[in-house]
Amino acid sequence: MTPQRPVPEGYPQEWEADVVLRDGSVAHVRPIRPDDEEALQRFHTAQSPESVYLRFFAPLKRLSDKDLHRFTHVDYVSRVALVVEVGEDIVAVGRYDRIDGPTDPTAEVAFNVSDAMQGRGVGSVLLEHLAAIGQENGVQRFIADVLPQNRRMLSVFSEAGYEVSRQFDDGVIALSFDISPTEQSQEVRAAREQRAESVSVRSLLRPRSVAVVGVSAREASVGRQVLRNVVGSGFAGEVWVVSRSGEPVEGRPTYERVSDVPAAVDLAVIAVPAAQVHDVVLDCARAGVKSLLVVSAGFAEAGPDGRLRQQRLLRTARRHGMRVIGPNSFGIINTRDDERLNASLAPQMPSAGHLGLFAQSGALGIAVLAAADRRGLGLSDFVSAGNRIDVSGNDLMQYWFDDDDTDAVGLYLESMGNPRKFSRIARRLAGRKPVIVVKSSSSAFGVPPGHRVRETRARPEAFRSMLRQAGVIRVDGVHQMLDVAQLVVNQPMPEGNRVAVVGNSDALGALAADAATSRGLDVVHGPVSVPAEADAATFEAALEEAFADPDVSSVIACFIPPLVTDSTEVAQVLARTSAAHDKPCVTTFLGMHGALEALSSAEGDSGRRRVVPSYSMPEDGVRALAAATRYGEWRARDHGQFVRPEGIDRGAAEQLVEEVLAGSPEGRRLRTDEVEQLLGHYGIRVWPVVPVQDRRSAVRAARRLGYPVVLKSVSPLVRHQPVTAVRVDISSDSSVREAYDALDERLAPLHANRFVVQKMATPGMPCVIGSSEDPLFGPVVSFGLGGSPTELLDDVGYRIPPLTDVDVSDLILSVKAAPLLHGYRGAAPVDRAALEDVIARVSVLADQIPEVASLELNPVNCHPGGLEVLGAEVVLTPPDSRKDSGRRALS
DSSP, X not given: OOOOXXXXXXXXXXXXXXXXXTTSOEEEEEEOOGGGHHHHHHHHHHSXXXXXXXXXXXXXXXXXXXXXXXXXXXXSSSEEEEEEEXXXXXXXXXXXXXXXXXXXXXXXXXXXXOGGGTTSSHHHXXXXXXXXXXXXXXXXXXXXXXXXXXXXXXXXXXXXXXXXXXXXXXXXXXXXXXXXXXXXXXHHHHHHHHHHHHHHHHHHHSOSEEEEEOOOSSTTOHHHHHHHHHHHTTOOSEEXXXXXXXXXXXXXXXXXXXXXXXXXXXXXXXXXXXXXXXXXHHHHHHHTOOXXXXXXXXXXXXXXXXXHHHHHHHHHHHHTTOEEEOSXXXXXEEOOGGGOEEEESOSSOOOEEEEEEEESSHXXXXXXXXXXXXXXXXXXXXXXXXXXXXXXXXXXXXXXXXXXXXXXXXXXXXXXXXXXXXHHXXXXXXXXXXXXXXXXXXXXXXOOTTOOXXXXXXXXXXXXXXXXXXXXXXXXXXXXXXXXXXXHHHSOXXXXXXXXXXXXXXXXXXXXXXXXXXXXXXXXXXXXXXXXXXXXXXXXXXXXXXXXXXXXXXXXXEEOOXXXXXXXXXXXXXXXXXXXXXXXXXXXXXXXXXXXXXXBOOOOTTSOXXXXXXOSSHHHHHHHHHHHHHHHHHHHSOOOOBOOOSSOOHHHHHHHHHHHHHHOTTOEEOOHHHHHHXXXXXXXXXXXXXXXXXXHHHHHHHHHHOSSEEEEEXXXXXXXXXXXXXXXXXXXXXXXXXXXXXXXXXXXXXXXXXXXXXEOOOSOEEEEEEEEEETTXXXXXXXXXXXXXXXXXXXXXXXXXSOBHHHHHHHHHTSTTGGGGTTGGGOOOOOHHHHHHHHHHHHHXXXXXXXXXXXXXXXXXXXXXXXXXXXXXXXXXXXXXXXSOSSOOOX
């Protein structure tokens, strides 16, 4: 293993990232170091004369010692340089240099990409990373000089989503653009990331050749079983057997190493003992293997030694550009006719369909596959991530985003390594396809052995809010996930919450109607119950009337076996009637469960059958329909624009934070004046409070602020007891003295007589706006109404930045006490626009300043004429490296 090289002082380790390139391969981005001089010279001399000329505008065969020193010695603030590595080699360099020193907001940017890496998106990756770093360092604008014939570099800038201005002068094109994120630049970044990560997963699920490594002569061995399943699935590509036995296995020749295989290998399935895996991975790297599926166990789930093996496996695979599923994976399955692959321990190939399924542990894989098969629910792909060191649910969502064979996605998550990236990707995918998530364990953040996950301090409600914010359908188990999946895969999406209930049983109809009402669905048609002895025509007429009702969005059909008509005939009537209308239908058809042939219509113009999913009880079908209805409403609504309040001075705020942490490296609570400054840089004005020690200082403070004033205790013991700890509307010196004496006497026994004087605000509704930096989630913004009842009832809403304007509005409405803000019982509604503006500013501050460990605005006094921030506390700490920081990186 390559020894770790020392890094210079101030080296920003957090800028290092593994990234997926346009062709699906993996590269490593990191800041340049002084000891890169030799590697940089090798990179330069390997470049073609044309590439050198396009970069330097001159034919430089070698870099001078002076240039090498200048390029490799940077301060990581005003002069920043990044290198891209594949294996041990530098394949690209990107840099920016501020024009006039550390405080200048403009920097000149330049790139140099090796000839072999041209066209693989390396320049775009470097631009994204340098722009994100530049923003952190206070740079606002990039400029670049590019020769007209350097079309590749011109396209890097023009396709990045920024508004680029061009000026041609003296044979050079001068480019200039603001690097602040725009809707377009963020969408470009997301689209590029999605395409690259999709390509990398495609090589795993749709390989042209597979090598199974560790195939034993023993019939019951893992490698032998995987080999049998690969061959038995009808895989059309080449299958190679790697075994030390030297004897043919399953009628196929064997090879001692992957590098001995006489053809290219796309996917290597590794089933050797854990201690041997690393040597196999190195051999795969020598052979140019693209992807690895490690079914071997004995890694981090097995203890400290296994954890080291797991870390080494990931480092080696990433260094050589390979993606990894596993270790401890149950395997992968692709059901497409022309690409069928069962590289798993599942003996039976699931039926082909349109649900993409992702799980982590092998036991869950078995359970999910068996449950889907019992229902007749077909899959497009199945992936078990095992310990999830590399390929995760995030990667699979990127792959399924534009996969025409996948109509819905099911994720069984035992842990989540990067919730911020998950939220961002899931939100984008849910705009196209339903995403159904099961999160295991009673705690929202239970972590199975072997999974790389940071600890979290966030409440479970923050996780649930993140899923709602992303449009994800959250369910409580495999049973519910498949209930929803068989509906959204086989039926149209509901366009409203109005339902009809039709059947031939009064009891089932009433049960279905009650379940619908309790789930927030509006029963506007029925329950209609035809006689048990009705014939097929009577059933069809009742169903047709329900589907044709213009007030009905969905139909719930409940049937017991009819007395006269054959059950199959009634099922076919239901399937045929449903297929004639663009409205979803769920049924409880006793004796039938799942997506079954009897409830299928003929193939339509799309080539797809319409199936009415059947549930064992009406409550199951109604729960699935309600979940799909909520998702349909989310998908149909406008999700707004990301908030970008005016009047923000991020650079000044970062300078203040840097100064505080320079004097207090461990972090500390900010003083009142520092809180006012920090929040002021984000356009949030905090009303001044004046600490007072006695009657005289209280009077002086009141005169300075101007009457009327408030006198209150700031002791944590009584801060939420306004009757006990506050005197309001004080309008004279004598009243101040009287209030001070009264409070001092009352609170002395509690040691709560710590007082402040503040200007009297307009009577209003107190709210609390906060944010906290979580090791796992990053920033979490919270909102609630002030007071002990809210705290006791845990009536607090959460959202994960960045927020759209719709997210901000939803956050306010998410708390049960929200009606108090909107004119409850005749009261005048508060100024919602002012409240939304402050929440937006807090969310941007939390997103941009990770050193803000906690922030609380309490109380925020809201009323019809606006609001006042009457109290604020901020705690700073040195930041952890935040996941999904704005620079493209693997999760």
